[in-house]
Amino acid sequence: MKSVPAERTDDALWQQQVRALIEVGRELHARGWVPATSGNFSARLSDTEIALTVSGFHKGKLDEAGIMRADMQGCAVGSDKRPSAETLLHTQLYQRYPDVGVVLHVHSLNATLISRAVQRSGTHDLVLAGYELLKAFPGNTTHATSMRVPVFENEQDIPRLAAKVDAWLDANDPVYGYLIAGHGLYAWGRDMAETLRHLEAFDFLFECDLRERGMRNT
Amino acid sequence: MKSVPAERTDDALWQQQVRALIEVGRELHARGWVPATSGNFSARLSDTEIALTVSGFHKGKLDEAGIMRADMQGCAVGSDKRPSAETLLHTQLYQRYPDVGVVLHVHSLNATLISRAVQRSGTHDLVLAGYELLKAFPGNTTHATSMRVPVFENEQDIPRLAAKVDAWLDANDPVYGYLIAGHGLYAWGRDMAETLRHLEAFDFLFECDLRERGMRNT
Amino acid sequence: MKSVPAERTDDALWQQQVRALIEVGRELHARGWVPATSGNFSARLSDTEIALTVSGFHKGKLDEAGIMRADMQGCAVGSDKRPSAETLLHTQLYQRYPDVGVVLHVHSLNATLISRAVQRSGTHDLVLAGYELLKAFPGNTTHATSMRVPVFENEQDIPRLAAKVDAWLDANDPVYGYLIAGHGLYAWGRDMAETLRHLEAFDFLFECDLRERGMRNT
Amino acid sequence: MKSVPAERTDDALWQQQVRALIEVGRELHARGWVPATSGNFSARLSDTEIALTVSGFHKGKLDEAGIMRADMQGCAVGSDKRPSAETLLHTQLYQRYPDVGVVLHVHSLNATLISRAVQRSGTHDLVLAGYELLKAFPGNTTHATSMRVPVFENEQDIPRLAAKVDAWLDANDPVYGYLIAGHGLYAWGRDMAETLRHLEAFDFLFECDLRERGMRNT
Numbered sequence: 001m002k003s004v005p006a007e008r009t010d011d012a013l014w015q016q017q018v019r020a021l022i023e024v025g026r027e028l029h030a031r032g033w034v035p036a037t038s039g040n041f042s043a044r045l046s047d048t049e050i051a052l053t054v055s056g057f058h059k060g061k062l063d064e065a066g067i068m069r070a071d072m073q074g075c076a077v078g079s080d081k082r083p084s085a086e087t088l089l090h091t092q093l094y095q096r097y098p099d100v101g102v103v104l105h106v107h108s109l110n111a112t113l114i115s116r117a118v119q120r121s122g123t124h125d126l127v128l129a130g131y132e133l134l135k136a137f138p139g140n141t142t143h144a145t146s147m148r149v150p151v152f153e154n155e156q157d158i159p160r161l162a163a164k165v166d167a168w169l170d171a172n173d174p175v176y177g178y179l180i181a182g183h184g185l186y187a188w189g190r191d192m193a194e195t196l197r198h199l200e201a202f203d204f205l206f207e208c209d210l211r212e213r214g215m216r217n218t
Numbered sequence: 219m220k221s222v223p224a225e226r227t228d229d230a231l232w233q234q235q236v237r238a239l240i241e242v243g244r245e246l247h248a249r250g251w252v253p254a255t256s257g258n259f260s261a262r263l264s265d266t267e268i269a270l271t272v273s274g275f276h277k278g279k280l281d282e283a284g285i286m287r288a289d290m291q292g293c294a295v296g297s298d299k300r301p302s303a304e305t306l307l308h309t310q311l312y313q314r315y316p317d318v319g320v321v322l323h324v325h326s327l328n329a330t331l332i333s334r335a336v337q338r339s340g341t342h343d344l345v346l347a348g349y350e351l352l353k354a355f356p357g358n359t360t361h362a363t364s365m366r367v368p369v370f371e372n373e374q375d376i377p378r379l380a381a382k383v384d385a386w387l388d389a390n391d392p393v394y395g396y397l398i399a400g401h402g403l404y405a406w407g408r409d410m411a412e413t414l415r416h417l418e419a420f421d422f423l424f425e426c427d428l429r430e431r432g433m434r435n436t
Numbered sequence: 437m438k439s440v441p442a443e444r445t446d447d448a449l450w451q452q453q454v455r456a457l458i459e460v461g462r463e464l465h466a467r468g469w470v471p472a473t474s475g476n477f478s479a480r481l482s483d484t485e486i487a488l489t490v491s492g493f494h495k496g497k498l499d500e501a502g503i504m505r506a507d508m509q510g511c512a513v514g515s516d517k518r519p520s521a522e523t524l525l526h527t528q529l530y531q532r533y534p535d536v537g538v539v540l541h542v543h544s545l546n547a548t549l550i551s552r553a554v555q556r557s558g559t560h561d562l563v564l565a566g567y568e569l570l571k572a573f574p575g576n577t578t579h580a581t582s583m584r585v586p587v588f589e590n591e592q593d594i595p596r597l598a599a600k601v602d603a604w605l606d607a608n609d610p611v612y613g614y615l616i617a618g619h620g621l622y623a624w625g626r627d628m629a630e631t632l633r634h635l636e637a638f639d640f641l642f643e644c645d646l647r648e649r650g651m652r653n654t
Numbered sequence: 655m656k657s658v659p660a661e662r663t664d665d666a667l668w669q670q671q672v673r674a675l676i677e678v679g680r681e682l683h684a685r686g687w688v689p690a691t692s693g694n695f696s697a698r699l700s701d702t703e704i705a706l707t708v709s710g711f712h713k714g715k716l717d718e719a720g721i722m723r724a725d726m727q728g729c730a731v732g733s734d735k736r737p738s739a740e741t742l743l744h745t746q747l748y749q750r751y752p753d754v755g756v757v758l759h760v761h762s763l764n765a766t767l768i769s770r771a772v773q774r775s776g777t778h779d780l781v782l783a784g785y786e787l788l789k790a791f792p793g794n795t796t797h798a799t800s801m802r803v804p805v806f807e808n809e810q811d812i813p814r815l816a817a818k819v820d821a822w823l824d825a826n827d828p829v830y831g832y833l834i835a836g837h838g839l840y841a842w843g844r845d846m847a848e849t850l851r852h853l854e855a856f857d858f859l860f861e862c863d864l865r866e867r868g869m870r871n872t
Contacts, residue, residue: 132837
């Protein structure tokens, strides 16, 4: 997706993104990936604004009141709704990648467990190799490859965490998601379809890796 | 939620709580958390009365006949329906905490297994630490904390069990749920939305803990 | 349920049992308990006849054509539909217990795995103890009890298997189900609601036992 | 199913197969068997043509635009849609077996994990034995049998992989599916109902085998 010019940030695009975020919330809650009002989702409105879930809402039962506009500094636009503390983790991706249209953050069981397992093993990234499903990510044309997914230590200081994410993304090969230990997964893509594809592929590969750790350990 | 004044215990509130209990039954049965007519749910009507599921009904297929009024001593009000033997475990929470509006008791697989695992390990509580999802509970503002969930030995003598629960709650930091070994989870909150949030967070954290025990043991 | 007198085996009762069997098929297939057209279900029509699923139909997509009448010898009544080879395992229960109204046979993963695990351990029954959910079965009033579920070796010679089941039931305390190794579970009750309650409780307890074997072994 | 004569490859048959492929996509995606646009499905139109899912579509949200006609060489017929790279793995089965009407390829977790476990164990096939559900496959009349499912090394060179599949099928007893390591399962049958039956039976048996490997290893 090309970035949407500011003049097109009209009501039609807002309505479309609101519907997409409501629908993805239902889908992801049904899978158990956003338990207990956790997680947050956003979609690009323009070079300077995004639509974003409001903090604390049940993600399986969103309506338009649960979505807000925010600017790239993570401040509310046109309302006094409270953006999630983690809004900066969304906006940094829209600013870094002009073709990113959607960011989804989930707390799936697999993301939580694999991120803690990686941390316990004393390493800072998860290496996924040999799976056909690696081809779900742009740039992978064969299973005979490997992909590194960074695992950041959890922080409540979001600007500090955002800085670590930026530093890692500056220094490494392109990736479409990262883990925060004991917390969850951030994933992104050009549009909702691509981002969901990445999310499904990540969660599947995390589960494979967790199950194989179990088998190897025994 | 402030406690509801007695004079407002009218039919409209009754109808609203009945609908909420029917709907939550469908949701929790679909997740497998109330197998085989197990579990029971209640919602506050006033300082002196609650709406409560009748003993022995299928929790995924409730209708108004499956809900009854009870007073704070656990006796039926306005009907000869049979309250669950465990009604006292509900009413003690409404009496102890004026702002509690909903109590949900489930027999999920994770609650059953973790409560037995804690008991086998010779301890009397489950300590959950380091998870972002701990922030789903009021008072937790960071993952860098730990939460103790008590595990009581199962009893068929409900007044005796209720006394043990009261003693524990008197002596410890606030908590929003407890386990009964080989039996299940009691969870509570101000209203249905908060109580469901606590329930989802508990079950997720129980599953994480069970899976990590498995990984540590191997 | 009292046994239904023969003169009431009218079309209304047939229609009611057909609807109940179609609905339970959808439910049990959605849970994955009757994979690949496996499983079979029956409901009593009278002292001499039952309604029974026809062999080989997809249990999640049944219609009236997938249900037939059979007599207590397992022969088709009023049609040339083919009863399942295992029909005798149903009829022996209706003949033995006049108050049994429904028999459900499923191939759930938990039933399959636990039956093989018991067999590998060199024993012939599964002992379930200490679970609150044991109270889902008539006669259990406390968790502080244990229940033996027999596990029969699988056979293709159904009359021989039926004879072994009869002999076991003659010699032991009442039970509401049995396992066939590597095959599945037979469960029964007075009516559909009670039989489903037994089925859900069995499967939950089988899963608990499997998971605890895993934890004990490590 | 007898092979469909070429002259019947009319619009009615096309519409029927399109509907069947759309519906099976929804079903299999709901089970998590085609994550992230993976998997592909086909149904025979005639001796010379099949209906086939277009590469890269979300399999749970297919519409007619996501289905195309292809000939037995894997080339698009009547459109410039892009057939999946793996089309040859479908057409080789329709050419080899005149009575095959449907081929379903899925990336289920169980297929992925068992195929890698077999490969790690240094063998080239999975042997399934002693399960009642083996009778879901034509030719098996008792649980007291065993079935070999080949596991091929994953390849991006599809003609080479197809040649290995042909060689294996030439040399061995009939089978209704095969695994590709770290990739997934191909399964086939006379029609959609039979192919789904095989698919459900395979996945169930793969899960049993994976779980028993876990139990044996501990």
